Each structure stands twice: as structure tokens, then as C-alpha cells.
Amino acid sequence: MENPPPLPIYTCSMTSLQPMPPNINADAAWNYHEATKHSYTSVRTNPRFLDFGNQPLPFKIYTSLEPSRMPTEVRQTGVAALSAIAARRPDPVQANAAPDLEAVAQLLYLSAGITRQRKYSGGEIYFRAAACTGALYEVELYLVSGDLVNLPAGVYHFAPAEFGLRQLRTGDYRSVLVETTGGETAIAQAPLTVVCTATYWRNAWKYQARTYRHFGWDNGTLLANLLAVANALGLPAKVVCGFVDAGVNRLLDVDSEREVAFSLVALGHDSRLSVRPAPPSRTVARLLTDISPLGFETVPLSRNEIDYPLMREMHAASSLDSAEEVAAWRGDTPPGRTEMRPAEIGSAAKNDSPPPTGPVVQLTPLSDAEMPRDPIEQVILRRGSSRQFARTPISLNQLSTMLDRATRGIPADFLNPFGSQLNHLYLIVHAVEGLESGAYVFHHDRRQLECLKRGSFRDEAGYLGLEQQLPADAAVDIFFLADLRPIFARFGNRGYRAVQLEAGILGGKLYLAAYAQRLGATGLTFYDDDVTRFFSPHAEGKSAIFLIAVGESVKLRQ
Numbered sequence: 001m002e003n004p005p006p007l008p009i010y011t012c013s014m015t016s017l018q019p020m021p022p023n024i025n026a027d028a029a030w031n032y033h034e035a036t037k038h039s040y041t042s043v044r045t046n047p048r049f050l051d052f053g054n055q056p057l058p059f060k061i062y063t064s065l066e067p068s069r070m071p072t073e074v075r076q077t078g079v080a081a082l083s084a085i086a087a088r089r090p091d092p093v094q095a096n097a098a099p100d101l102e103a104v105a106q107l108l109y110l111s112a113g114i115t116r117q118r119k120y121s122g123g124e125i126y127f128r129a130a131a132c133t134g135a136l137y138e139v140e141l142y143l144v145s146g147d148l149v150n151l152p153a154g155v156y157h158f159a160p161a162e163f164g165l166r167q168l169r170t171g172d173y174r175s176v177l178v179e180t181t182g183g184e185t186a187i188a189q190a191p192l193t194v195v196c197t198a199t200y201w202r203n204a205w206k207y208q209a210r211t212y213r214h215f216g217w218d219n220g221t222l223l224a225n226l227l228a229v230a231n232a233l234g235l236p237a238k239v240v241c242g243f244v245d246a247g248v249n250r251l252l253d254v255d256s257e258r259e260v261a262f263s264l265v266a267l268g269h270d271s272r273l274s275v276r277p278a279p280p281s282r283t284v285a286r287l288l289t290d291i292s293p294l295g296f297e298t299v300p301l302s303r304n305e306i307d308y309p310l311m312r313e314m315h316a317a318s319s320l321d322s323a324e325e326v327a328a329w330r331g332d333t334p335p336g337r338t339e340m341r342p343a344e345i346g347s348a349a350k351n352d353s354p355p356p357t358g359p360v361v362q363l364t365p366l367s368d369a370e371m372p373r374d375p376i377e378q379v380i381l382r383r384g385s386s387r388q389f390a391r392t393p394i395s396l397n398q399l400s401t402m403l404d405r406a407t408r409g410i411p412a413d414f415l416n417p418f419g420s421q422l423n424h425l426y427l428i429v430h431a432v433e434g435l436e437s438g439a440y441v442f443h444h445d446r447r448q449l450e451c452l453k454r455g456s457f458r459d460e461a462g463y464l465g466l467e468q469q470l471p472a473d474a475a476v477d478i479f480f481l482a483d484l485r486p487i488f489a490r491f492g493n494r495g496y497r498a499v500q501l502e503a504g505i506l507g508g509k510l511y512l513a514a515y516a517q518r519l520g521a522t523g524l525t526f527y528d529d530d531v532t533r534f535f536s537p538h539a540e541g542k543s544a545i546f547l548i549a550v551g552e553s554v555k556l557r558q
């Protein structure tokens with residue numbers, strides 16, 4: 001343990017003679033994206049062999065640090081899941097709110113805690129609160145907090161197996177996050193920030209170089225839960241993707257060849273913590289010297305690890321190197337292809353999405369009075385990816401409620417103004433009462449579904465979802481596609497992290513919205529270019545980012 005560093009210092013000034021930061025040229029993101037596409041041919045020419053004898057541990061274990069246990073009783077907020085996932089627009093004049101240890105425990109349990117376990121021939125799977133590709137759980141959570149009720153200021157690692165916290169540093173290190181986020185206001189005024197990291201090998205053991213996409217997906221589903229629980233607890237929350245990577249990684253003392261910070265979430269609000277103008281920030285080199293390494297040993301994940309350099313290249317090229325670069329990075333979502341809700345965004349609203357040219361169907365979501373009121377805690381514990389869908393129809397009300405609630409905005413530093421969205425939702429409808437089967441695009445701003453083509457596409461959906469049965473049997477498959485060109489032009493390589501993370505959050509919200517209505521859902525992977533082709537000409541130029549199938553789950557019916 002060591003003392004916290006001096007007060008936060010950062011600056012927003014730019015000097016003109018800086019070399020061009022690597023994030024700006026998005027070649028690395030394009031290369032990574034192209035190289036990790038799935039296709040009918042790629043899955044046949046690159047068959048995966050899983051060495052179960054070398055399967056990575058699902059937990060990070062520090063050999064010399066004992067976790068202190070957290071309260072295990074789950075407090076019931078009683079807030080309906082369908083309300084909790086529909087985040088409110090951030091209020092500029094926030095009331096002070098800080099979590100106590102019990103609230104911290106609840107946030108961690110319901111986003112990354114072990115909620116079920118199942119024995120199988122090779123051992124035991126510890127399922128966690130949020131869906132995760134392959135149940136490999138590569139996302140670790142850390143806390144950087146001031147003094148909270150029953151939790152002294154420090155840097156902690158969340159240990160899900162023990163449901164405890166391991167203290168890595170003692171004292172208030174929030175200033176480091178203020179500095180590394182270029183003075184992000186939500187971080188500067190947060191009593192607590194959760195830092196999410198992702199561990200390459202834990203997921204790459206199965207998914208190889210495609211794992212970097214999974215970082216966004218799996219971090220995102222976890223954040224959907226975290227944001228919903230924070231909302232239910234009355235804690236303001238903001239997702240922050242812009243930070244100096246090396247500084248945050250050093251604060252946590254992760255081995256950044258193996259594990260990297262991916263997102264931060266500012267939680268709570270304290271107006272007494274003000275953002276002060278500051279002298280020029282420390283250089284990264286200074287920052288790294290000022291924060292001493294910890295050198296805690298951890299148990300190796302596997303006998304040996306396979307490195308996929310493409311991912312580390314993608315990560316390095318999307319890293320931000322100075323507070324100035326971070327401050328310039330965050331901000332307005334690129335115009336041109338984003339869709340916003342005029343009613344929510346007010347006079348600044350701009351709807352740049354092309355208006356529908358085909359037949360449209362208006363969403364008919366259930367009102368607050370009509371909607372199921374199952375509380376968020378119950379719904380998170382009920383969730384579990386559907387393994388078989390009954391080919392029975394869901395109602396247009398149910399589908400509308402899911403789309404409406406899940407797309408009401410995410411508080412994030414790359415989604416500005418609130419309500420902006422990087423991903424566009426395209427649907428293959430198989431069995432929705434009141435909606436003809438066919439392909440649709442969702443007009444987020446108008447709350448309308450535009451029919452692109454009519455017909456029964458179960459076989460096509462099964463094929464697009466990597467030839468699996470689940471997307472063929474679902475009531476509806478929701479594909480996320482994004483135009484990466486304006487995103488990369490605005491956010492550089494790091495736009496790739498943002499678009500994948502947003503997809504995971506939206507996907508996680510759709511999971512919760514389905515289970516709140518006692519329907520089932522599952523994330524799925526897909527044949528990238530075939531998805532774009534299927535929805536073209538409308539989707540021309542866009543890239544496939546995410547897929548979730550929804551329907552009546554055979555298990556939930558029993």
C-alpha cells in the first residue's frame with residue numbers, strides 16, 4: 001500500500017507541434033474489423049480447437065491479498081426493470097448521492113456477481129448476472145472511491161468468487177482518474193468510479209482474435225445491468241470511454257499486455273467536488289512515475305497463453321496518450337448518420353437519418369400503467385440466455401416495449417447530445433402478432449419500423465446467425481449495424497471500442513426488457529458481410545456489429 005498522489009492536474013490546452021496521435025488514423029480499426037469478420041468460408045477454413053486442459057481460470061486471483069466480504073443480502077429497490085433500463089436524461093443540477101457499501105455490493109452483484117452455477121463433466125460453470133460470450137467472463141471490475149459509508153477510500157478489485165473486495169491501494173486516488181479523463185466532470189464529481197478491464201486470454205482461448213469485439217459486447221451487457229441498478233438506486237451514472245489508457249492501467253497495476261482498462265463508470269454525485277482549472281497536466285511518463293507499481297502476484301490463468309497480436313495492435317492504436325487528447329476526443333457524436341429523438345433532445349435535435357420510404361408501422365409500447373412491474377433485481381436474477389425458442393408469436397406491444405425502453409438513451413461521453421446512437425437496429429421478424437413477417441429497419445427518432453422486404457426468413461436468419469438454430473426459431477432477430485465511416489472520422493480507432501460497447505449496452509437492455517416481460521433472449525454471433533447484404537440496399541456501407549434473438553423461451557414456458 002502507498003500514499004495517494006498529489007492533487008489532480010490536467011489541462012485542455014493543445015500545443016500545435018505535437019506528433020499526430022495514433023488514434024486519429026483509423027486504419028488499425030478497419031484492419032482489425034476486416035480481419036475478424038466471420039463468413040461461411042472463414043469458419044470452415046479456421047476451425048477452432050478448444051484445449052480444455054488449458055482452459056483459463058474464470059477469476060483473477062491475487063495470491064497475497066485476502067478479500068474482505070461484502071454484505072450478501074440483495075436490497076430490493078422495487079423499481080420496475082422496464083423503468084430502470086430506460087435511463088433519464090442527465091440532470092445538470094444533480095442532488096448529491098453516494099453509494100454506501102451495501103449499494104456497492106448490490107451494484108457489483110447484479111452486474112458481475114455469480115448468480116447460478118452448473119456442474120458439467122469438466123467442472124463447474126459459474127454463471128454471472130450479465131450475459132457473456134462463451135460464459136468466459138473476461139471483464140473484471142475495480143473500484144476507485146473516496147470515503148463511502150462502510151468503505152474507506154481506496155482502489156479495490158471485485159472478487160466475485162468470494163463476493164468480496166481486495167484492497168489494492170489505500171487512500172483517495174480519484175484525482176488520477178480526473179487527470180486521465182482530461183477533467184471529465186462526471187468523474188470529477190463522482191464519489192465512486194467503477195473501472196472495467198478486459199482480459200484477452202480468458203476470452204481468446206475460445207474466440208481468438210475476435211475477442212476484442214467481445215470486450216465491447218461483454219462489457220456492455222454488464223454495464224446495462226449496472227446502469228439499470230444505479231438508476232433504481234437513484235445514483236447518477238455516466239459511462240466514460242475517453243481516458244489515458246496507460247494512466248488507468250497503472251493505477252490498477254494491470255499487466256497491459258494481458259488485461260486492459262476498457263470503460264469507466266462514474267457513479268453518484270457530489271457537488272462539493274468541483275472541477276478546477278489546473279496547471280498543465282503531467283506527461284504520461286510523469287504520471288507513471290508518480291503512481292508506483294504494486295507488483296501483486298496473481299495466479300496464472302492457464303498453463304500457457306496464446307497471443308493474438310492483432311488485438312494488442314488494435315488496442316494500442318486506439319489508446320489515448322494525454323489528457324489533452326482525451327479532452328479533444330470526447331464530445332459530440334458524429335452527425336450525418338446518427339438518429340436522435342427530437343422530443344428528448346430539444347431544440348438542438350437534428351435528425352439526419354433518411355426518412356422512411358417504405359411502409360411503416362408505429363411502435364405501440366405498453367404505458368407505465370400497463371407494463372409488467374417485475375423489479376430489476378428479480379429480472380436480472382431470472383435472466384439467462386435462451387437455449388431454445390418456441391416458435392410461438394410475441395405481440396407487437398411486447399416488441400415495441402423492448403425497443404422503446406432499450407433505446408431511450410445511454411449516458412456516455414461519446415453519446416452527445418443524450419439520445420444519440422451509433423448503432424442502427426435492423427430486424428428480421430418471424431412471429432410478431434400485428435406485424436407481417438419480413439425485414440425491417442427501426443427509425444429510432446420516429447419510433448417506427450419501416451418494412452424493407454416481406455416474407456418468411458427463418459432459414460436466412462438461421463444462416464446469418466452463424467448457422468445456429470436459435471435465430472431461426474426466435475420470434476424476432478435484432479441486428480445492430482453501424483456506419484463506421486463517420487464514427488472513425490470523429491473518434492478514430494477508439495470509435496471501434498465505443499460502437500461495440502454501445503451495442504453491448506443496448507443488447508443488455510434488450511435482454512432485460514425481454515425477461516421483464518417473461519420472454520427469452522440470447523446474444524448471437526453472425527456472418528458479417530452477409531448480414532449487410534441481407535438488409536441492403538438500405539444497409540449498404542454499414543457494418544454488422546451485434547445480434548440478439550428474442551422470443552418465447554421453451555424453458556420459461558415450462
Ligand SMILES: Cc1cc2nc3c(=O)[nH]c(=O)nc-3n(C[C@H](O)[C@H](O)[C@H](O)COP(=O)(O)O)c2cc1C
Binds near residue numbers: 522524
Ligand atoms: C454478445 C453475445 C453473443 C453470444 N453469442 C452466442 C452464440 O453465438 N450462440 C449461443 O448459443 N450463445 C451465445 N451467447 C450466449 C452466451 O453463451 C451466454 O450469455 C453465456 O453462456 C452465459 O450464460 P447466460 O447468458 O445464460 O448467463 C452470446 C451472448 C452474448 C452476450
